[in-house]
Structure formats: C-alpha cells, structure tokens
Amino acid sequence: MTTTTVSSAPGGPAGTASRASAAVRFENVTKDYGSVRAVDGLSLTLHPGETVALLGPNGAGKSSTLDLLLGLRPADSGTVEVFGTGPREAIVAGRVGAMLQSGGLMEEITVEEIVRLACSLHPRPHPVDRVLAGAGLTKIASRRVDKLSGGQEQRVRFALATAGASDLIVLDEPTTGMDVTSRQAFWATMREQAGQGRTVLFATHYLEEADAVADRVLVLHRGRLLADGTASEIKAKAGARKISFELEGPVDRAAEDALRTLPYLNSLAVTGRTVRIRSHDADATVHALYGLGLYPRNLEVAGLGLEQAFVALTEAAARTEAAARTEAAAHTGADEENAR
Numbered sequence: 001m002t003t004t005t006v007s008s009a010p011g012g013p014a015g016t017a018s019r020a021s022a023a024v025r026f027e028n029v030t031k032d033y034g035s036v037r038a039v040d041g042l043s044l045t046l047h048p049g050e051t052v053a054l055l056g057p058n059g060a061g062k063s064s065t066l067d068l069l070l071g072l073r074p075a076d077s078g079t080v081e082v083f084g085t086g087p088r089e090a091i092v093a094g095r096v097g098a099m100l101q102s103g104g105l106m107e108e109i110t111v112e113e114i115v116r117l118a119c120s121l122h123p124r125p126h127p128v129d130r131v132l133a134g135a136g137l138t139k140i141a142s143r144r145v146d147k148l149s150g151g152q153e154q155r156v157r158f159a160l161a162t163a164g165a166s167d168l169i170v171l172d173e174p175t176t177g178m179d180v181t182s183r184q185a186f187w188a189t190m191r192e193q194a195g196q197g198r199t200v201l202f203a204t205h206y207l208e209e210a211d212a213v214a215d216r217v218l219v220l221h222r223g224r225l226l227a228d229g230t231a232s233e234i235k236a237k238a239g240a241r242k243i244s245f246e247l248e249g250p251v252d253r254a255a256e257d258a259l260r261t262l263p264y265l266n267s268l269a270v271t272g273r274t275v276r277i278r279s280h281d282a283d284a285t286v287h288a289l290y291g292l293g294l295y296p297r298n299l300e301v302a303g304l305g306l307e308q309a310f311v312a313l314t315e316a317a318a319r320t321e322a323a324a325r326t327e328a329a330a331h332t333g334a335d336e337e338n339a340r
C-alpha cells in the first residue's frame, strides 16, 4: 500500500523549523501513471536563493516532478513540501510563481490585460508596467494574446510567473521557442529575480543555459536523481577531462596495459597511434603518463562540456540498467532450468 504524507505547517511539531527553512523538500516521492513510474523515490532539498536546473532526457520525469511540486498532481507516496507547507498552501499564499510548458492562454484579451489580471490575483503583486518590461512585453502590450508568436507567448507565460513577489519561481523549459535576444533578456531578468533572494527551479534541454545560469544542477533519469551538484561537479562526475596524444610507435598490448594502470581513468580508446582518455583528474593522469616512459606527443587536455557530461552520465546509467536486466533475466532462466 502507498501513503501520501500530509505535510506539516511551520511552527508545528519538532523538526519543522529546519524543514520550513527549505524552499522545496521531496522525501522519497513516487508518482506512477498506470504501469509507468514517472518519479521513483525522489528525495531532494532546494535552499532559498538557489537557482537550480533540472536536466534529464525525454521522459526522465522533469515535468512530473514540477507538477508534484506545484500540487497539480498528488504523489502516490512520499512527502512534498514547499516552504514547509503543502504545495497548494504555498501557492495560495503567493509564494510560488510558475511557468509551465503548455497550457493555453486566454483568448480575445490583450497582453496587458492578462498581465494585469495575473497581478490582481497575486497576494503580493508587482506593478503591471514592471512585469511587462521585465518580460520584454512593453512594445506588444496592446496586442491580442491569440495573435502572438510562440516565443512571444512564452514571454507572456513568464510575465504571469513573475506577476508578484513569489519566493519560488518554477519554470518548465522556459526558453523553448524564444530567439537568442529574447533568451538573453529572459535570463537577465531571471538573474535579477535570483539576486533578490528568490529560489528559481527550471527544467531545460538547453544544457548551456544550465551551465551558465544555475548554481546547482539536478540530473534526473527514469524518475531518479542521477547527479546533484554544481555544473563543474557534474562534469567531474562524468569523467570531465579529455586527454589525447599520439605515441611514437603503434600502441601494442604492453603499452595498452600500461595505459590502463593510469590513475583516475574513466575510459581509454586507442586508434592506431592515437590515444584518447577520459579522466576524473587530468593533472594526476598526465603526471603518471609521463612516468610510463611512453613519450606521448601532441598532448591535448580539454574539458568536457556539461552536454557531454550529461550524455555520458545518462548513457552509463542506461548501460548499468540494461546489464542489471540481462543479469536478472539470466537468473530467471537459471531458476527455471533448476526447477525442471
């Protein structure tokens, strides 16, 4: 049987004070859609003032996680708290602003009117002009919402998310469809919001945005947290430095065996005389390489981008899962064999 814990309000039982100081707290949260487990025992804490990127391949559970956080769907089990209360209480108190991926905007209403409406509904509204300017909408304030381009619609959604002084801003793939200039303006506004102490959580497929904007990166895979750290820490976890060089002669078995003894080795690929290595600590690996007496030439060391790190991590997780499935299937086969 699964249970959903009802979150406690601030000032409640012992232990609540530290819980309330977290902006977001997930504890062992699970969400199923029929036979699909979208969120699988997820635990995490976001602290006030953090800007956090939520990454993951398609279907990793990013939108489901945000839906749970916003109280749009109930968790099947576990606890979801926003500023120490349930998501709905936090939203009613005006503490959360959200920009979701889809969701139709009202029709036959102008940009200014819809923003004005959002401001009027917020318990702690910002001035309408400021919200319009922050989302780059001043020049198209009198245009009808149903006549906007996809990127302009995104900016309206952003304006709705920032209509008041919310403490947490949740954004699901916010810059999809925006041109480069709009994106830059968007992130400038977002940085301003974060600078005022707001917590910002955004799901994105643009890894360069996560790298440039986020203090912290969460990588989801099959509803589970695969990595949690700064962009640099995520890169390091994936074996973040690439080392390449050539050897004078062909790389024979002895040379390859010697290379495999290098410290902090994440992967080793040999093509003819060219050797490519991924290392968790390039300085230590290169230092040891010179100790092997192999005389590397044209040595290059390059950083792994967040994108490559993300691909490396998710592919490694998929490989581990596939190996576990194969092993489980082999066990099942052996059990059946033994039973005969």
Ligand SMILES: Nc1ncnc2c1ncn2[C@@H]1O[C@H](COP(=O)(O)OP(=O)(O)OP(=O)(O)O)[C@@H](O)[C@H]1O
Residues within 6 Å of the ligand: 033, 034, 036, 037, 038, 056, 057, 058, 059, 060, 061, 062, 063, 064, 065
């Ligand atoms: N309403 C739903 N009914 C059934 N299955 C769903 C529903 N919503 C999501 N799923 C499934 O749950 C899993 C997680 O989906 P989710 O949309 O949370 O992932 P995501 O990381 O946001 O993906 P994307 O990057 O493609 O937006 C997927 O397997 C998806 O097919």
